[in-house]
Amino acid sequence: MSEIVGTVGTVGAVEDSGDTMLGLREMELNFGPQHPSTHGVLRIVLKVDGERIVSARPDIGYLHRGTEKLFETETYPMVIPHTDRLDYVAAATNNHAYVLVVEKLLGLEIPKRAQYIRVVLDEMQRVSSHLLWLATAAIDLGAITPFFYTFREREVILDLFEDYCGARLTLNCMRVGGLQEELTPGWIEKLRAFTEDLGSKIDEYEDLLTENRIWKERTIGVGILNTERCIAWGVTGPPLRAAGFKWDVRRAIPYECYPELDFEIPVGKNADTYDRYLVRIAELRQSRRILLQCCDWLTANPTGEIRGKVPRVIKPPVGDAYASVESPKGELGFYLVSSGGNKPYRLRVRPPSFINLQALPEMARGHMVSDLVAIIGTIDIVLGEVDR
C-alpha cells in the first residue's frame, strides 16, 4: 500500500468502515493533478479499499482559461484560433464545428472543393488524434513500442498540416464560408502516398497489441459502460460505438460531403477498454478509406472555389443555432447565440471530453487502481477541452 501512496499521490482523509478487503480502513488518495497518466492536469480523488476503488471523484478545472468568455470579446473570424486550443490535438475538427455553426446561422453555401478539403483535414486530424491516443494509452499500460510507431506516422501528418497551413497543432485552417488557402502543389500526392502506406502501418500496431496477452489482460472487461449507460451519461464517440451502438454524427446528422463518401461505422460489442481500442483501430482504417476517396475527388477536380460568398463583416442575424461534428472524441458542438452584432453574444462549446469524463466514476468503481490508468486512457480526454 505504501508504494502506491508514494507513486500516485498523497494520503488524504482516512475513514472508518467495517468490512474491507484487507481488514484495514478505507483510504482516500489523490490521483494527480500532476500524474503522467492523467494526460494533463486532472485530479481524481479516490477512495480505495486496499487496491480496489470504492469511489472516484474527478476534480477538474485546472486548465480553465475562460475560453467561452473570450469568445464573446472577439469578432467571428477572431474566434477561430481560440477553438484550436480546446482539443489541442484535434484543432481541425474544432475549427470545423465552429465555422459550421456560423455558416448555419448565416445561411451560407460552401463550395464543393472546400467541403472535400475540410473533410481531408478532419480525417487527417482524426488519424493523428487516434494515433496519439494509441501511443499514450499503450504507454500508460507499459507498452512503449507503439508510441514510437504511431509518432512516426503522426509526424508525417503534422508535416502535411505544416505544408498546408504553416502550423502543426494549432492549425487555424478553416474560415467562415470555406477555407483560407488552396492546397499547396504536390500536397495531394504526398497525402496519397502516406495514406496508401497507412494500412500496413495500422497492421503493425495491431501486430503489437491486438493479440498481445498483456494488453488483453489489462483491457478486456475493464471499464465497461453499456449503451444504456453511455446514453444516460451523454457519452458519444468511440466509447458509445464500442458499446455496440452504431451512431456517428457524420452519418446521423450529415454535414459537408460525408453523404457522398463511402465508409462504415465500426462498432464493438463488449463495451470495454479492449473494444474501444478495436473501434479506434477500425476508425483509423475507415478514415484511410475516406482520405483515399477525397484524394481521388480532389485529383479529378483540381481547381474550384474554396470560399463561398461571405460578407466582409460577419454579422449573423439575431437568433441561435447549434452545429456539431464528429470529433475524434465524440460529438463536438457549438451553440451560438447572435444578437446581430459582429461578435458572438454567447458561444457555448459542447465538449465531448468533459461529458465523457463524467462517466469515469461509474467505469472505475470496483477496479484496481492500476486499471484506473487504463480507464482514463480509454475515454480519451484532452484537458484543454474538459476545462476550456
Added chain:
Amino acid sequence: MADEPKDVAAGPPAGEPAKPAEPAKPVAPAAPAATPAAAVPKPAAPPKAPVPAPVDAMGEPLVAALAAAVPGAVLGARKMVGQTTVTLAPDKLVEACRHLKDEDTFTFLVDLTAVDWKERDPRFDVVYWLHSFARGNERVRLKVGVPDGAPCPTVSGVWETANWMEREVFDLFGIAFEGHPDLRRILTWDGFQGHPLRKDFPVEGIDTGAAIYPDRYPEGGGPGPGDKNRKTVS
C-alpha cells in the same frame, strides 16, 4: 460591449414573458437591420440566399403533443435554421422533460447551458438540447427563463449527464439548480467569488488572491502591508 443596446433588444423574444402564441414577432424588426450590413461589401449579390429568420413552430406535431400532454408547460415555440426551440414554464420544466424522455424517446441530453441577457427579466435563459435516436435523430431545444437569484429545477433526475452541465452553469452563471445532488463549482475552485460568464463579470478577471482569502487580502486585492507574500517593487 458595443453591442449592448442590441443585446437588450434581442433579449425579450427568447424569454417567456412574450405572448405565448407569437414569440417570433419581436424578432422580425431586428432581422432586417442585419441585412443591409451583410449586403454592403458585394453590390453584385442580390440573388443570394435569404437570411435565416425564425418562424412560429407552435403547430409542429411534437410541440402540439407536448402542450397537450403537459398543460401550461409550453409558452412558445419557434423554428430557425431547421432547429425548433420550445420555451417552457420553469415550474413545468421537469414534468415536460420527463414526458419528452419517456413518451417521445428523447433519451439523450446533448447539451445544457445558459445565456445571460443582463437587463431582461427574467435575466437568464437555461437552454437544453435534446436528441432522440428513435425518432430518426430528431432534436429539439428547450428554453426556460430564470430570474437572477431564483433557482431553476434540476433535470439531473431525468438525464444523469445533466449533473456536470448544471454544475458548470451554476459555477459560471450562478444559477442554483434546485434538487441537484451535488451542486458545487466545477471549473473554478471552491471559494471563488463571482460567476465568470455573467455579462457583468470583467473579461480581464478579478484578483483571485482576494477571492480566496477575503479576510487576509484588503479590498481591491493583493497582499496587505504586513503580509510576507507581499512583493515590493523597488
